[in-house]
Amino acid sequence: MQGLKKGLKIASLALALAVQAAPSHAGEAVNLILNWAPTADHSPFYYAKAQGWYEKAGIDLTIETGKGSGVSSLKVGSGGSPFGIADLATMLVAKSKGADVVALMSIYANTGQTFYWLKSYGVNSAKDFPGHKIGNPPGDASRVMWPAFAKAAGIAPDAVSFVNVGPTAKIAALKSHTVDIISDFYNEHDLKVIEFGADLGYVNWKDIGLNPYGNSLIVNGAYLEKNPKIADAFVKVSQKAFAACVADVAPCLKALLDAASGLDKENQERQWERIKFLMTDDFTTTKALGWIDAERMKKDYELVQTYLGMEKPFEVGSAFSTRMLDTSIKMDASKLKK
Numbered sequence: 001m002q003g004l005k006k007g008l009k010i011a012s013l014a015l016a017l018a019v020q021a022a023p024s025h026a027g028e029a030v031n032l033i034l035n036w037a038p039t040a041d042h043s044p045f046y047y048a049k050a051q052g053w054y055e056k057a058g059i060d061l062t063i064e065t066g067k068g069s070g071v072s073s074l075k076v077g078s079g080g081s082p083f084g085i086a087d088l089a090t091m092l093v094a095k096s097k098g099a100d101v102v103a104l105m106s107i108y109a110n111t112g113q114t115f116y117w118l119k120s121y122g123v124n125s126a127k128d129f130p131g132h133k134i135g136n137p138p139g140d141a142s143r144v145m146w147p148a149f150a151k152a153a154g155i156a157p158d159a160v161s162f163v164n165v166g167p168t169a170k171i172a173a174l175k176s177h178t179v180d181i182i183s184d185f186y187n188e189h190d191l192k193v194i195e196f197g198a199d200l201g202y203v204n205w206k207d208i209g210l211n212p213y214g215n216s217l218i219v220n221g222a223y224l225e226k227n228p229k230i231a232d233a234f235v236k237v238s239q240k241a242f243a244a245c246v247a248d249v250a251p252c253l254k255a256l257l258d259a260a261s262g263l264d265k266e267n268q269e270r271q272w273e274r275i276k277f278l279m280t281d282d283f284t285t286t287k288a289l290g291w292i293d294a295e296r297m298k299k300d301y302e303l304v305q306t307y308l309g310m311e312k313p314f315e316v317g318s319a320f321s322t323r324m325l326d327t328s329i330k331m332d333a334s335k336l337k338k
Contacts, residue, residue: 027058028230033075033084034066035141035215036167039263040271041107041187042085043249043256044241050255053241057233063259068139070094073218077101082223083234087113087141088213088297089148089304095319096310100221103320104235105290107242108214109281109331112185113142113149113205116192120199121180126153126208135165135179142183145212148307152208171195185214187274191267212300213292214278224321235324239290243329246276246289276336284331292320 034042045063048054054061066072069087076084077099086094088103095101115134117123123132126149136143143162150157160181165173170182171191184192192200205211217238224231245252249272257263283291294317301316 027055027060028227029060029062030054030083030230030234031062031064031081033064033072033081035069035072035085035087036067037065038063038256038260039187040249040253040256040268041185041215041275043252043268043272044245045238046255046259047245047252048237048241050258051241053237054234057237059230059234059237068137069141069215070139070144073099073101076218076220079220079222082220082227082230084218085215086218087145088216089300090141090144091216091218092301092304092319093144093308095314096304096312098312101218102221102224102318103213103216103218103292104224104231104322104324105217105239106213106284106292107216107290108275108278109284109291110214110278111205111211112187112214112278113145113183113210114186114189114202115142115149115181115183116174116200116202117181118174118196118199119201121177123180123201125201126203127155129153129181130155130159132180133161133163133178134181134183135163135170135173136183137166138164140183145308148210148303149205149208151307152205152210186278187271189274190270210303212303213296216292217290232324235290236326239288239326239329242279243289243332245272246279246332246335273337280331280333280336285333286330288322288325288327289329289331290322290325292322 032045049061064081066085069090072084073086073091073094075081077094091101091103122128147157163179165179165182170184173179174182175195186204217235219231253265253268256268257265283293297320298316304310
């Protein structure tokens with residue numbers, strides 16, 4: 001009898017130890033599709049993942065490389081990925097075509113969309129674009145929104161031709177005169193300055209009166225309805241990560257470089273300084289980091305409707321939500337370099 005009791009105690013102890021040693025549940029499998037290949041503006045997601053913040057919130061995160069805001073909007077909108085990063089105007093275009101998408105947090109409070117050219121190619125402003133070739137990928141937000149830029153700049157939308165150029169080949173294409181103009185995000189600005197110097201010309205879309213929200217965190221609408229707690233946790237962890245990276249980007253870039261090969265550390269550091277400017281406006285500094293303003297969204301909707309047309313008009317309020325943002329976390333403008 002004593003032997004039986006002893007055996008049961010040993011078995012119970014072994015079972016308890018096994019339970020303790022067993023790995024904790026990784027949480028809900030969640031996919032985030034980026035707008036493009038990983039760069040500094042995505043580093044907060046990699047940092048939070050490396051720190052275990054998503055896992056602690058019950059999220060088993062996979063980060064997927066994207067192929068343009070048009071692609072990420074459609075994949076999220078079709079339910080192929082619960083979360084994504086997309087230029088907000090491009091997301092609105094996709095929503096008008098039936099994509100089930102909702103924006104939860106702005107990353108670029110100001111548009112990063114910029115066109116670059118060489119003055120020696122005979123281009124000095126957007127007025128000189130007609131007859132020239134613009135290089136960018138097919139799913140690029142600037143190509144999707146080109147009619148809006150053309151109208152604002154006072155040129156015909158069909159006055160230029162587009163050439164398919166991958167994200168990493170843009171500078172080479174411009175240098176070799178394969179194309180005359182390229183589109184790129186402003187956070188990549190320093191690479192062009194280093195490469196082309198005084199011959200570089202550029203115009204940010206904001207300079208001609210177009211400043212729609214840029215890259216933002218988006219979610220599939222049906223997923224949001226079924227998984228509000230996961231969505232809430234994802235937003236709050238991501239928001240916390242962006243604030244941490246604004247305070248000190250070094251560990252964030254380390255997490256990015258550990259996860260993504262082929263990136264230059266110094267270039268990513270330069271990018272992050274530009275990104276902080278893109279993240280900053282009156283709302284992100286006073287309401288919450290990542291805040292999306294209703295009046296600005298209304299203007300963005302009108303911009304898309306005016307320049308591109310809405311295939312199926314919708315209530316703009318259904319396209320975004322700020323209720324999951326932590327209002328105690330704000331963009332720290334003191335961290336901007338003067």
